[in-house]
Amino acid sequence: MDNITPAPKSWIHPLDAARYHRAARMIEDDAEQAYFTCREKFGPDVAGALLVMLMRQKLNRKPDQWPPPEELVEEVNNFLREKGLMES
16 A cells, blocks of 8 residues: 555645636736736635735835835735725
């Protein structure tokens, strides 16, 4: 009998990874314009996390600083509010 250990449930399944890559590409290509389509196809958590991550990268004026500056949180939130993607 083989001693094969099944993959833990926390590993990303290849099909899930493919979905995440498609979702990321949608957000990368069209940012906030793609949010609602991405949300419909991949769910609000995936779409929201990807959009926030992309906007953190785009709005970060200090990309070499780690961790990123705390004011980045408010800048991203303001962007989301301005685009009507976050409640005020």
